[in-house]
Amino acid sequence: MRNALRRRLAASGDDRGAALVAAVAVALIGIMLVSVVVANAVAASQDSGEDRARTSGIHTAEGAVDAVYAELETWTPCSWPAAGPLNGGTSPSxxxxxxxxxxxxASGVLLTCGPGGSLTGGPLASAVVTATATAADGTRRTVQSKVALTPSTTQGSGAAIFAANSIMTTNNFTVTTTLPDTDVDVWVDGGNVNCNSNxxxxxxxIVVNGTVDISNSxxxxxxxWSKKQLTVHQAAPGGLQTVGQSLYVTANASLAAGTRIGGDVVLTGALSGGTPIVGGAIRQGVAPANIPQYVPVKLPEVLYRPADWTGFVNTGDRQAAYRTWVRAQAAANGAPSWADAMNPARDQCRVAGASYDANGPLVGPTVPTVFDTTNCAETRFEGGLNIKLRSDMVIFAKSFYSTGDFKVTSADGAQHKFWVIVPDRIPNGIAECSGGAGxxxxxxxxxxxxxITLFMYTPCTIDTNNSTDFYGQLYGGTVQLRNSMTMNYVPIGIPGVVLPSTDPISSAGYRVDVVFKREIRNP
Structure with missing residues (x-):
């Protein structure tokens, strides 16, 4: 029995450690598999990091190129960089x-930048932009682009108000427009602007050859745009912008502290005063050619030429036609026989809508009509007179004065045009306040x-005052606008007269056409 047990124990001793060997083998296999997986993960991570770094570098370089495109579209050559290098991504990458x-x-000659951003060597036709992006680890990527450049102009929208000499606006005057997506232009051709009080x-x-003085909102x-010195004495209240878009001055400018400008401030001179709040960039000492340029265009001469008014009743004695019309309307209103508006011996230069005169409105002819009152020293409408139009009408006057709630309305609810024109008395191609023009x-x-839309023209002075509202345009030698007046710009024009353009004569940026954009070897 003991021998059998001894033999059994001896036989079982030959298998000792076999399980341990198997376990070690399995562990080694697992370690090798994990090593392979980790190695693959590390390699994939490195590849992904390199791809991200390359993508970040390329995109940042392309972003710098695109920023130059935008600069060229809205500004002038030699203005890059506007604000230092371009950053892409955040730390640590x-x-x-x-x-x-x-x-x-155009012939491929390399141009050079001069003082204030001017170019010398010929007219600009193209540009080559080269941008290099540098990562935190020193890796660099470079993108290069060639663009063709075509000068563009800032389009004017036609002058709502044209002043040949100077303009004064004060006390709650507003000029606006009823046209969708259309700005209005107020053009001062040869004098200064004093703009104050709401x-x-x-x-x-656009002040073509004068100064601008701004105060009191x-x-x-x-x-x-101002040719000469611009001064803003106080910032607009309530955080409002004094200039909603950009400010251009081909001289020095003084801005009160806190003055808000929605766009850029571009000066050929220097900026003084307080610190403005500017939505864009401030640029001083730029070359005059690098901002939009305007030149005086002169007030157009308008003469008494009835034949220019095609489609209007414009023949015969237009002074007699005017007097006949007034007397007929007064009679239709039941005006007293002794009233001036009824008296054939009077000239009807002064007409009132009150009971002592015309006793009601003057209803216009049913066809477009030219009337001439230049025989009157002053054509005067007052006393609640209402001219009710059934068609277009023009009145040529030596001088014109309206007061006492004078108005022009539509008799039939349709749109009609009304012109009050003080014509130039001396036909020499130059608008002049002389020879009896008033x-x-x-x-x-x-x-x-x-x-109703209205056009008023005189080579002398247009003066509006005290709650005057209208739709249309004003063209005058000197223009004074004040006291709760609202003007709504609607373009009308004058038959036979070419109104001057309000476009600048020089470029305001370029149209940028991309010839190529590609990655190149680092320079």
Whole structure:
């Protein structure tokens, strides 16, 4: 029995450690598999990191190139960089890009940048932009692009108000427009602008050869361009912008502290005063050629030429036709026989709508009509007179004055046009306040009620005052706008007269056409 047990124990001792060997083998196999997986993961991570770094570098360099495109579209050559290098990404993987620009003529001549951003060597035709992005680890990627450049112009929208000499706006004057997506232009051809006391120009103010003085909440919602010194004495209250878009001055400018400008401030001179709040960039000392340029265009000469008014009743004695019309309307209103509006011996130069005169409205002819009152020293409408139009009408006057709630309305609810024109008395191609030409003055009440549109012209002075409202345009030698007046710009024009353009004569940026954009070897 003991021998059998001894033999059994001896036989079982030969298998000792076999399980351990198997376990070690399995563990080694597992370690090798894990090593393979980890190695693959590390390799994939490295590849992904390199791809991200390359993508970040390329995109940052392309972003710098695109930023130069935008600069060229809205600004002028030699203005890059506007604000230093371009950053792409955030720490710790931030990538920084810088761009250089070379400018070429149409024949391929390399142009050079001069003082204030001017180019010398020929007219600009193309540019080559090279941007290099550098990652935190020093890796660099470079993108290069060639673009063709075509000068573009800032399009004007036609002058709502044209002043040959100077303009004064004060006390709650507003000029706006009823046209969708259309700004208005207020053009001052040869004098200065004094804008004060709650004036709002919902468009552009262009002062071609004078200074601009702004105070007491005068605001321009579009661009403001001034040939000479511009001064803003106080910031607009309530955080409002004094200039809604960009400010251009080919001289020095002084801005009160806190003055808000929605776009850029671009000066050929220097900026002084307080610190403005600017939505874009401030650029001083730029070359005059690098901002939009305007030149005086002169007030157009308008003469008494009835034949220019095609489609109007314009033949015969137009002075007699006017007097006959007034007397007929007064008679239809039952005016007293002794009233001036009824008296054939009087000239009807002064007409009132009150009971002592015309005793009611003057209803216009049913066809477009030219009337001439230049025989009157002053054509005067007052006393609640209402001219009710059934068609278009023009009145030529030596001078014109309306007061006492004078208005022009539509008799049939349709749109009609009404012109008051003080023509130039000396036909020499130059608008002159001489030879007996007089002023236009409107005050104390509404003037033209929609859907009537009004055009007033005189080579002398247009003066509006006291709650005057109308739709249309004003062209005058000197223009004074004040006291709760609202003007709604509607373009009308004058038959036979070409009104000057309000477009600048030089480029305001370029149209950028991409010839190529590609990655290149690092320079």
């Amino acid at each position: 931030r990538t920084t890009a810088t761009a250089t620009v070379q400018y070429f003529s 004036v709002q120009i919902k468009g552009n103010l 005068c605001r321009v919602t579009g661009n403001l 002023n236009i003055k409107n005050d104390s009440g509404s003037l033209a009620i929609a859907p």
